[in-house]
Amino acid sequence: MAVPRIVIVGGGFAGMETARRLERILGPAEARLRLVAPYSHQLYLPLLPHVASGILTPQSVAVPLRRLLHRTLLVPGQAVGVDPSAKAVVVRKINGETTVEHYDYLVLTPGSVTRQFDIPGVNQHAVGMKTLAEAAWVRDHVISQLDLAAASSDPVERETRLQFVVVGGGYAGTETAAYLHHLTTAAVKRCPGLDPSLLKWHLVDIAPKLMPELGDRLGAKALAILERRGLHVSLGVSVAEATADTVTLTDGRKLRCHTLIWTAGVAPSPLIATLDAKTDRGRLVVRDDLAVPGLDGVFALGDAAAVPDLAKGPDAICPPTAQHAMRQGWRAAKNIAAALRGAPPSPYHHRDLGLVVDLGGVQAVSKPVGVELTGLPAQVVARGYHLGALRTVPARLRTLTNWTLNAMAGYDFVRTGFQGGRPATLKDFERTDAYLTPDLIASHTAPKAVD
Known part of the structure; x- marks a missing residue:
């Protein structure tokens, strides 16, 4: 009898915890484990602002998967399509080669990408804070703006380079703006000839409150801290247009700048759209045991799944947080093991x-x-x-x-140059255009003719 194949897509919180727990629960003869991920590390996303500001080295937040996993084979590539009828995942490896991974059980944890809107110029001129490469690029770019401003004799250029815009008043945007403002406030004092009063950081969000999840009191406290430091927080406002040197806001203001950091929410991985399955605001609908209805052997969790939040009520959905993703990984592993052993699954339940x-x-x-x-x-x-x-x-x-x-x-105010010359758009860093159409997926997973 063939050993069941379990394929996990994504090496983030949910995927890594699923694989780690499966290794503990299942013996080597019970299942063959494979994890598909473009990087061989589990990225600790909440600390990316610390990397962007240079407080933490990238290695600190990139935990090697091989330190965590011992029996799981790592497939170095990006899942670009899923064919549930063939029980197959199409993978584009990091060397450009396309291969197919067949499964008996599939765990979809492809995560999320930066949410974009149809705003002119954002796709060409904004960079996000979702990947290690983006954090490294932002750090180099921000410090380069200070260096260029200090070397310029043109007052307009100095003003433009010393003005920065962060869009998104959630955790990622607020912490990114706070930490980079902290960095540049210290750095500008060491740049001879620069007037610190020219340094301006703008935090923009369409919501009427900053981080409403915190509640009114703590949200107001965070806002007061930022404004006391000198950040310019604009709520109820969004971006109308972006160019290489200007960000126009919906209230009519034009901000001269060369830096637009976009953290205005997340969207599920485009991989989800390659499945013919029910979604809720782009997230794959799952049962409370994390299984996808109608797709045999498929589980979904993390940012890409609309997981029922039983702790809040029957209609609530778990927020896309690391806390939920990790615990969903534990539950998914237990339910897959139960399925292999003929036992009933258990629902996911966790109070934040x-x-x-x-x-x-x-x-x-x-x-x-x-x-x-x-x-x-x-x-x-x-x-x-x-x-x-x-x-x-x-x-x-x-x-x-x-x-x-x-x-x-x-x-320390050092430009590493590692990302020098690299295109800096959301699409380039997050590879959102890599996914296949249903026809192309079928062409890869169809049985090959034998001569």
């Missing part, structure tokens, strides 16, 4: 433990298990949570060491 928002320095706002904290106590909780969520001891030690060094010695 709270929220943490790191605003840099000793400033943070946190809401662990419903308790509202600000300042240093909130910062201790936020960083303690992040250390606990990192999956290896070396990653925790690197992160803690980097934080300590930054607190003692301050920032």
